[in-house]
Amino acid sequence: MNAWLATRLSAGLFWSAVALILGYMTIPALVVLMTSVSPSELLEFPPSGFSLRWYERALTYPDFQGAFVNGLIVTAFASSLSLLIGSAFAYLVERYTFGGRVALEAILASPLIVPHFTTGFGFLLLGANLRIGQSYAVVVATHVLLTLPFVTRSVYVSLRNLDPALERAATNLGASPLQVLRRVTLPLLLPGMAGGWLVAAMLSLTEFTASLYVTAQRTQTLPVAMYTYVREYTDPTIAAISALLITFTTILMLIANRYLGLRRILAIDAH
Amino acid sequence: MALRSAAFLAIGAVLLAATPLRAQNTPGQDKLVVDIWGGNFRDGANEAIAKEFTKRTGMQVEFITGGTIDRLTKAKINRDHPESDVTVTTSHVGALYVTEGLFEKLDMAKLPNAKDLFPVAIRSPYHIGLYSYVYTPAFRTDLMPAGYDIKSWKDLWASEVKGKLGLPDFDPSHIIIAAALLAGANAENWKVGIPLLEQLKPSIKAFYQSDATSQDLMKSGETPVQVLLSINAFHQMQQGIPIKIAIPKEGAVVGIDAIGIVHGTKHLDAAYQYLNVALDPEVQAKLCGIYRCGAMNEKAKLDPELAKLPGVFTTPEQWKTQAIVVDDATRAKLLPVWKDWFTENMMQ
Amino acid sequence: MIASARWRAAPARPRPFFLWLFLPSLAAALLFVAALCEVAQYAFRVFTPGSLEAGGFTLENFARLARPIYLSVLADTLLISLATALFTLLLSYPVAYAMVRAKSDFVRSLIMLLAVTPLFTGEIVRTYAWILVLGSNGFVNSVLKAAGLVNAPLTMLYTRFGVIVALVQFSMPVMIIILAAALAHVDRNCERAAANLGAGPAKVFRHVTLPLTLPGIVSGTVVIFAWTMSAFSTPQLVGGGKVLMISNLVYLQGLSSFNFPFAAVLSLLALAVAIGALGSMRPFVSRLERKAAVN
Incomplete structure (x- = not known):
C-alpha cells in the first residue's frame, strides 16, 4: 500500500513538474499575446482594455511590409536551394564513397557549430570584398549554408530507412538509373524532403544573428526589421507582430504534425 | 504518405513561384x-x-x-x-x-x-x-528624493545616483568629456579623467544602445538618472513622464x-x-x-x-556659458579610441 | 579532389549522377570555407581607426585578447553557456521523458507542440517576450506586486540571471528533441527486465534508463553549449549592455566600431571555444557509447 502510494505520489510530482516546466516555456508567448491587445503604450499587467491598434500599426508599418516580402524571397530561394543541395549531398553520403568525403561532411555540418555571428561576419566580409555588398545573393547563400545540415539530416534519415530491395527490384526489371531515381527513390524520399524543406524554411524565416550582418535595408528580413524596431520604438507593436508570428507558427506546426508527423520531421522516432 | 508530402512540396513550389520577384529591384x-x-x-x-x-x-x-x-x-x-x-x-x-x-x-x-x-x-x-541639442544629465523627479537636483556633472558620482545611472554605449564621448573637464583637463587630454570615470562605475545601472532604449529605461524607471539627448527627454516629457533636464555648471555637451x-x-x-x-x-x-x-x-x-x-540655445551668451563644444575633428578622431576604451574598461 | 575520388572508388560500382550530386555540395562547402577564410585573414590585418580598409599583416589583434576585459567576457560567455546548458538539461529531461513515455497519444502530441513550437518562433520574438516578462513593470513583477510578495520590483533585466532564464527557454526545444530521440531508442525490455528483478521505478531509471540515454545527454549539452555561445540578441536586449558575451563584442567591434580585424579575432575565438568544447566531449561520448554497448 505504501509503495503504491509512493508511486502515485512521485508520478503526481513528476507530472506537476512537467506541467510547470511547460508553463515556463509557454508563458512568454502568453504574455506577448496579452501585451499585444493592450491599449496602452506603457507596459501593464493585466491590460487595461482591449485594442487592436498595435496590430494595425504592425501591419501598416512600411519597414515590416518590406522586410516580410524580403524574408519570403530569401526563404523561398534559400530553403529550396538548401533542399536541392542537401538532398543531393545526403544521397552522395549515403550511397557513395569518395576521397574527401569526411572533409566535405565536416564542412557542411559545421554551420551547426560555428557561431552564427562568425558565419554572418564571414559572409559580410566576403560580400564586401566581392563588391556585391549586402545583396540578396549574399543573404541567400548565408541562409543556405545555415539550413543545409537540417535538410541533409532529414533526407539522410529517410534514405537510411529506405528498403534497398525496392531499388534493386526496379533495376532488375530493366529500369535505368534515372528511372529508378525518379520512379522509386525520389517518391520514397518525399516525406523526408518535405520535412527538411519545412524545417529549413522555418529556420530561414526566423534567422536573426547572421542576417543582422549580411542584410542591408533593401534586403533586411523580418527579424532584423523587428530588432531595429525594438531599438527605436518602445510601443507594443512588436508584441502584435510577435503574436501573429506565434499564431502562424503554431498553426503550421499543427498542420505539419497532422500531415507529416513532427516526430518524423525531427527524427525523434525510434528505428 | 508520399502523396501528402508531394502535396506539401507542391504548395511550397507554388509559394516559391508566387514570390514577387519584382520586389528584388531596389526600392525607391x-x-x-x-x-x-x-x-x-x-x-x-x-x-x-x-x-x-x-x-x-x-x-x-x-x-x-x-x-x-x-x-x-x-x-x-x-x-x-x-x-x-x-x-x-x-x-x-x-x-x-x-x-x-x-x-x-x-x-x-x-x-x-x-x-x-x-x-x-x-x-x-x-x-x-x-x-x-545637448547631451546632459536628466532625472525622473518622481523617482528621485524630493528636492533632488543636479547642479554639476560631479553629482552623478554621488551616492544618491548609485545603481541608477544610464549611459549610451554607442557614444561615450559626453561622459568622457565631462570627466576630463571635472579633472581639470579637456577632450584632447581626456586620459586625465580616467580615475574619475573608474569611480563612476557603482553609479551605472545599464547602458542604452539606441534612443528607444534610452527612452525605455527612463520610462520604465529602470535608470531614473541618465546622461541623455535633450530631444529624447523633451519627447518623453511631452508624453507626461516627469523628467527634469539639468544644465550643469560646467555646461552641457553640445x-x-x-x-x-x-x-x-x-x-x-x-x-x-x-x-x-x-x-x-x-x-x-x-x-x-x-x-x-x-x-x-x-x-x-x-x-x-x-x-x-x-x-x-538662442543667444551667443548661452553658447558661451552653458555649452561644452568640442570640434568635429577632435571628436571624430577620438571617438573610436573612446569607444574602445569605454567598452574595455567601463562596460563590465 | 574529384580525380582522387574517381581513382579510389570507381572500380567498386557504377556511380550514376556522381558529378551532379557532388558539385553543388562542393560549391556550398567552398563558399563556406571562403567566408571563414575571410574572417581568418582579417584577424591578421592591421586596424586603421576610422577606416574599413585593413592594412598589412600583424599579430597585434591577438595580443589584445590578453586584456582583462576580454578574459572576463570570455569567462562570462563560458559561464553563461555552461549554466544554460546544464539548466536546459535539467528542465528538458522530464519533458522529453513525458513526451516519449506518456500513454495517451493526445498528451504526447500536446507536449510535443508546446515544447517544439518555440524553436520556430525565432530569437527576436522570444527575446522580446522575455523583456515583457522580466522587466520592472513586467509580468513577473506585476504578479508579485499584486500578490503582495514584493514592495519594490525585482531587478531581473540586465542581469546574468535574466539572460540565463531567457537562454534556457530558448535552448530547451533543441535539447528536448535530442533527448526524446535518445529516449525513444531505449529498449524497453531492459527496463522491464530490471523491474522484474525487483528494482523500483527510481532504481530502474537510475541504473537503466539514465545510462542508456547518456550519449543523448552529452551531445545535447554540447550542442546547447555551442548554440548559446552563438546567442546575440538575448544578451544584447535582455542583458542591456550590462551582460556582455563574445557575440555582443563582435557586433560592437565590427558594426559599431568598424574594427573588423578585432571583430574577426573575437569571432575566431568563439569558433575555437565551440570546437574545443565539442572536441573535448568526443572521447567522452565514444567511451559512453562503448560502455552502453557493454551493458
Missing part, C-alpha cells in the same frame, strides 16, 4: 531615400521636411533607419551600391563620412537657404548642420546633427532640393518645434516657449 527607384535614426527622429523629419519636400517636388521620400555607426558601416560596405540619397548623422560622424569619400561635395549655389545659416552650421564643404548628400546618388538634384527644404527657416522652426532643439537657420522663428527650454 523614383523615391528619394533618406537614411536617419528611427523613432521620433524619423517621424519628425517626415512631418517637417519630407512632407514639404513632397509638396514642392511631387517626389516621395522613403526613410531607412539605423544606429549612427551601424549606418556608417553599412554605407562603407555598400559604397558601390548606395542605399540612400541623403544621410542625416551626427556632425562629427559626418566628418568620418567625409574622410571616407561617402559624401558629395556641396555646391552652395544650389542651396539658397544656406546663406542664412549660423556660421557653426557649415561643418565642412560636404555636410551642413541641421539643428543643435551636439549638432548634420545632413549630407550620398556620393554616387542617382537623385542629385532631388537631394539638393531636400537639403534646401531642410534648411528653410519655416521648416527649421517646425522641425525644432517637434524635436525641441535649436535651429541652424538664423531666420527660423522659434516658439518663445521652446526658446526658454534648457539646452535650446
Whole structure:
C-alpha cells in the first residue's frame, strides 16, 4: 500500500513538474499575446482594455511590409536551394564513397557549430570584398549554408530507412538509373524532403544573428526589421507582430504534425 | 504518405513561384531615400521636411533607419551600391563620412537657404548642420528624493545616483568629456579623467544602445538618472513622464546633427532640393518645434516657449556659458579610441 | 579532389549522377570555407581607426585578447553557456521523458507542440517576450506586486540571471528533441527486465534508463553549449549592455566600431571555444557509447 502510494505520489510530482516546466516555456508567448491587445503604450499587467491598434500599426508599418516580402524571397530561394543541395549531398553520403568525403561532411555540418555571428561576419566580409555588398545573393547563400545540415539530416534519415530491395527490384526489371531515381527513390524520399524543406524554411524565416550582418535595408528580413524596431520604438507593436508570428507558427506546426508527423520531421522516432 | 508530402512540396513550389520577384529591384527607384535614426527622429523629419519636400517636388521620400555607426558601416560596405540619397548623422560622424569619400561635395549655389545659416552650421564643404541639442544629465523627479537636483556633472558620482545611472554605449564621448573637464583637463587630454570615470562605475545601472532604449529605461524607471539627448527627454516629457533636464555648471555637451548628400546618388538634384527644404527657416522652426532643439537657420522663428527650454540655445551668451563644444575633428578622431576604451574598461 | 575520388572508388560500382550530386555540395562547402577564410585573414590585418580598409599583416589583434576585459567576457560567455546548458538539461529531461513515455497519444502530441513550437518562433520574438516578462513593470513583477510578495520590483533585466532564464527557454526545444530521440531508442525490455528483478521505478531509471540515454545527454549539452555561445540578441536586449558575451563584442567591434580585424579575432575565438568544447566531449561520448554497448 505504501509503495503504491509512493508511486502515485512521485508520478503526481513528476507530472506537476512537467506541467510547470511547460508553463515556463509557454508563458512568454502568453504574455506577448496579452501585451499585444493592450491599449496602452506603457507596459501593464493585466491590460487595461482591449485594442487592436498595435496590430494595425504592425501591419501598416512600411519597414515590416518590406522586410516580410524580403524574408519570403530569401526563404523561398534559400530553403529550396538548401533542399536541392542537401538532398543531393545526403544521397552522395549515403550511397557513395569518395576521397574527401569526411572533409566535405565536416564542412557542411559545421554551420551547426560555428557561431552564427562568425558565419554572418564571414559572409559580410566576403560580400564586401566581392563588391556585391549586402545583396540578396549574399543573404541567400548565408541562409543556405545555415539550413543545409537540417535538410541533409532529414533526407539522410529517410534514405537510411529506405528498403534497398525496392531499388534493386526496379533495376532488375530493366529500369535505368534515372528511372529508378525518379520512379522509386525520389517518391520514397518525399516525406523526408518535405520535412527538411519545412524545417529549413522555418529556420530561414526566423534567422536573426547572421542576417543582422549580411542584410542591408533593401534586403533586411523580418527579424532584423523587428530588432531595429525594438531599438527605436518602445510601443507594443512588436508584441502584435510577435503574436501573429506565434499564431502562424503554431498553426503550421499543427498542420505539419497532422500531415507529416513532427516526430518524423525531427527524427525523434525510434528505428 | 508520399502523396501528402508531394502535396506539401507542391504548395511550397507554388509559394516559391508566387514570390514577387519584382520586389528584388531596389526600392525607391523614383523615391528619394533618406537614411536617419528611427523613432521620433524619423517621424519628425517626415512631418517637417519630407512632407514639404513632397509638396514642392511631387517626389516621395522613403526613410531607412539605423544606429549612427551601424549606418556608417553599412554605407562603407555598400559604397558601390548606395542605399540612400541623403544621410542625416551626427556632425562629427559626418566628418568620418567625409574622410571616407561617402559624401558629395556641396555646391552652395544650389542651396539658397544656406546663406542664412549660423556660421557653426557649415561643418565642412560636404555636410551642413541641421539643428543643435545637448547631451546632459536628466532625472525622473518622481523617482528621485524630493528636492533632488543636479547642479554639476560631479553629482552623478554621488551616492544618491548609485545603481541608477544610464549611459549610451554607442557614444561615450559626453561622459568622457565631462570627466576630463571635472579633472581639470579637456577632450584632447581626456586620459586625465580616467580615475574619475573608474569611480563612476557603482553609479551605472545599464547602458542604452539606441534612443528607444534610452527612452525605455527612463520610462520604465529602470535608470531614473541618465546622461541623455535633450530631444529624447523633451519627447518623453511631452508624453507626461516627469523628467527634469539639468544644465550643469560646467555646461552641457553640445551636439549638432548634420545632413549630407550620398556620393554616387542617382537623385542629385532631388537631394539638393531636400537639403534646401531642410534648411528653410519655416521648416527649421517646425522641425525644432517637434524635436525641441535649436535651429541652424538664423531666420527660423522659434516658439518663445521652446526658446526658454534648457539646452535650446538662442543667444551667443548661452553658447558661451552653458555649452561644452568640442570640434568635429577632435571628436571624430577620438571617438573610436573612446569607444574602445569605454567598452574595455567601463562596460563590465 | 574529384580525380582522387574517381581513382579510389570507381572500380567498386557504377556511380550514376556522381558529378551532379557532388558539385553543388562542393560549391556550398567552398563558399563556406571562403567566408571563414575571410574572417581568418582579417584577424591578421592591421586596424586603421576610422577606416574599413585593413592594412598589412600583424599579430597585434591577438595580443589584445590578453586584456582583462576580454578574459572576463570570455569567462562570462563560458559561464553563461555552461549554466544554460546544464539548466536546459535539467528542465528538458522530464519533458522529453513525458513526451516519449506518456500513454495517451493526445498528451504526447500536446507536449510535443508546446515544447517544439518555440524553436520556430525565432530569437527576436522570444527575446522580446522575455523583456515583457522580466522587466520592472513586467509580468513577473506585476504578479508579485499584486500578490503582495514584493514592495519594490525585482531587478531581473540586465542581469546574468535574466539572460540565463531567457537562454534556457530558448535552448530547451533543441535539447528536448535530442533527448526524446535518445529516449525513444531505449529498449524497453531492459527496463522491464530490471523491474522484474525487483528494482523500483527510481532504481530502474537510475541504473537503466539514465545510462542508456547518456550519449543523448552529452551531445545535447554540447550542442546547447555551442548554440548559446552563438546567442546575440538575448544578451544584447535582455542583458542591456550590462551582460556582455563574445557575440555582443563582435557586433560592437565590427558594426559599431568598424574594427573588423578585432571583430574577426573575437569571432575566431568563439569558433575555437565551440570546437574545443565539442572536441573535448568526443572521447567522452565514444567511451559512453562503448560502455552502453557493454551493458
